[in-house]
Amino acid sequence: MSVIRQPGVLGRTTRQRVVGLTAALSAAALETLAVAIWFGLVVGSRTTSTALAGLGILFCGALLRAGVFGATVNELGELLEPRRLGAATILTGGWIVWLLLAEQIGGQEGVVLATLALAIVLTAQFEYERRVFGHRSIRDTSFTPIVPAVLLAVGASALLGSAWFIDWTLTSPPIALEITTVVIRIEAVQLGGVVFGLFAFIAHQRRFQRLLSHC
Template sequence: MATIDSGERSSLAGLRVTGQTLLMLAFTLVETLALGLWLTLVESAPVISATSAIGLGVLSLGLVLEHVLTDATVNGVSASVLPDGQVVGVSVSEALLWVLWLGVAERVGGVDGVLVAGGLLAVLLVPQHTVEDNVLRDVDPLQSVVDLGTVGFSVVEAAGATVWLLLVFEGGQFAGPLATVGLGGVDPAAVGLGALAVVLFIEHDIGVALARKG
């Protein structure tokens, strides 16, 4: 019987890590684009409107795909073919959190509104991420609703969202700092979305590691 030597095992492990990293990059890109398109569609639109409903649908579909790819990263590609009810459920609930986040920011207004909304998002993402982690580990989604292991990357994601929305809503106030770092000619909203993508990748890396430990 043929055996696999240490060199082959190392190569296989390297390929596995590379594949997982590419999947994380893929679902980070999917989530970033879904959020960016959603905000472009619904910014300043009434909460109860066809535009907002379309935006929610776009965001929900993007998050479903993101969660399917996350499941493939954690449990293997063969584990995720089509999204099940739990994946759809956590995707829609997360989309509604983003809707609430934006609504609070717009209702309060200004920098204060973005900061208040960011704090609220950080708190609400902890149970959201806990339930998502339960789904990834194939246990009862409500087995626990607050896992302290999700606090760190929930705060990271909320911080990235706050930076993004500040640059979208209050971009003019950051013209000086952006020029200082060589981004003076770039649309602040694009810079914010890029920053969000980096933060989401960090958040996903932490979240995937937590799910694998389970």
Template structure:
């Protein structure tokens, strides 16, 4: 009855859910494109030029992803303020550390160690992002340690680490591809080729989408 008497409540709730769903889709897509592009560039070609190009793509993607969070939860204004640039830099560094740990340890152990490291670092990054965009007041009295352990940051960090593990495992340990001819015209043929890491990228996007939805829902619908 309270909803019927106050239709504005239903409208605000629907608007928040729509904003959250749109922001989650945008954030997951931006992050997937940036991370996968950087990953492919770095793994397939270890040159200075590709490393710099990949780093640029990763940072721009991190900045955009942070901007999406800002627009959904607060505003896009002052996105380039130093403290907000720091959140994008930390996000960029999270992925670099993830790959370095995986390669340093090597094998299955490296993938597991990298996943755990990424989960911890991303949880910290999500916490920092919430504070930078001034959402710590929703948890009055919480310490920094309590905020880090909050499901709004801990669960998304773990989920994205799981998606990243799938991407890394399909690229390192799976030598599988599927090729089929779509059509042929005289001497020209169009082929469709699907590789294992592409399925890993799709899995990463799906997990990232779920993680961002969880994170934004807990902020927009407290």
């Protein structure tokens, strides 16, 4: 029977898509903002204060993203409950290992190996979130989030590559305003952040849609 003759099915599917898109946009925005700020603080002249500040921002972003996931696939719950702290800790550790591994190996080989390691950690972290936050129908599904993890890791490699291997800046001609002159400056790493945000949205959207289809 066509779903057009089953408005309940059609309405449920539409709600799932809307919820999935909204959750993916929220999760991607939080992840992009946290990772971009952390990356900007530690990729340049790294000091103890910037490292600690970046770590705090990265962890808070991971904690909020875990909250978005939990509220989407089950219920809101307490933000600082142990399982959310565990999910945030795994995610934060994955990003730190990713950058340290890339720096230790160096060059394109370092980016490739770090991206592979990040994809493995993200797969495990996504799976952990599914099992501890999802209700029974989601926990019982056989969906393994390898593709979302790889997409997010590839986006991260674009961010790292834009900072390490692309050295250009696009500057606009001076724009005269009433009381000042403005020059728009766009750097490669900023575009890398945009690419990362796009990949993060696609990764989370794919993950949410697959899981919500089992609700």
